[in-house]
Amino acid sequence: MERTFLMIKPDGVQRNLVGEVIRRFEAKGFTLVGLKLIKVSRTLAEQHYDIHKERPFFGSLVDFITSSPVVAMVWEGDGVVASARKIIGATNPLTSEPGTIRGDYGVSIGRNLIHGSDATETAQREISLWFTEDELVSWEPNLTPWLYE
Ligand code: IDP
Numbered sequence: 001m002e003r004t005f006l007m008i009k010p011d012g013v014q015r016n017l018v019g020e021v022i023r024r025f026e027a028k029g030f031t032l033v034g035l036k037l038i039k040v041s042r043t044l045a046e047q048h049y050d051i052h053k054e055r056p057f058f059g060s061l062v063d064f065i066t067s068s069p070v071v072a073m074v075w076e077g078d079g080v081v082a083s084a085r086k087i088i089g090a091t092n093p094l095t096s097e098p099g100t101i102r103g104d105y106g107v108s109i110g111r112n113l114i115h116g117s118d119a120t121e122t123a124q125r126e127i128s129l130w131f132t133e134d135e136l137v138s139w140e141p142n143l144t145p146w147l148y149e
Contacts, residue, residue: 003033003074004081005117005126006088010068012113013037017105018071021114024087024101025075029147034074034127034136040066047129057110064110072130078148081123084116 008021026032040048045065052058075084089100093112096103102112117123127136141147 001031001076002078002080002120002123003076003127004084004123005115005130006073006075006084007115007130008071008073009111009113009115010064010070011111012105013069013071015105015113017101017113020105021071021101022073025084028077028083028087029143030075030077030080030084031139031141032073033076033138034072034131036072036131036135037069038072039069042066044129048126060110074127074131074136081117081120085118088114088116 006021006025008018012018012021022032042062045062046053049058049061049065052061077083087101089096089102091102091112092109093102093106094108096106096112098104101114106112117126
């Protein structure tokens with residue numbers, strides 16, 4: 001079953017949106033297989049956003065991600081990587097569709113509430129960067145037959 005990595009960023013935690021974000025993914029029918037609240041180290045933030053290291057916003061992005069706790073999560077389900085990106089919405093909350101997390105709760109690109117892996121390969125890299133194998137729980141929800149034919 002496909003897995004993706006999601007991180008509720010410091011603004012999402014500070015704005016008390018942790019429950020709302022988790023509610024949306026639970027209600028959709030995805031399965032939570034890993035969850036932790038952490039204060040991110042600079043090393044981890046820099047590794048996570050390595051692809052953006054030459055961008056002008058890299059320093060402020062790392063400052064922001066390390067400024068206050070984040071909620072790191074792994075979710076499982078058919079097509080969860082692409083579906084989570086749709087639930088999250090476009091990078092700039094001002095142009096994210098209403099109904100998406102960023103579209104409903106954000107107003108600025110540097111405070112866009114949540115990260116979601118952009119492809120299955122990225123998801124694998126991010127899951128192993130943020131979680132050890134024994135922090136992930138494989139389980140079969142009783143709801144499965146009511147979610148999948
Ligand atoms: P994504 O989070 O939608 O995948 P990316 O382009 O991978 O978007 O950018 C990673 C993160 O970097 C964004 O979520 C946002 O927090 C930040 N970011 C991207 N572009 C800008 C910018 O132009 N100014 C400030 N922050 C940015």
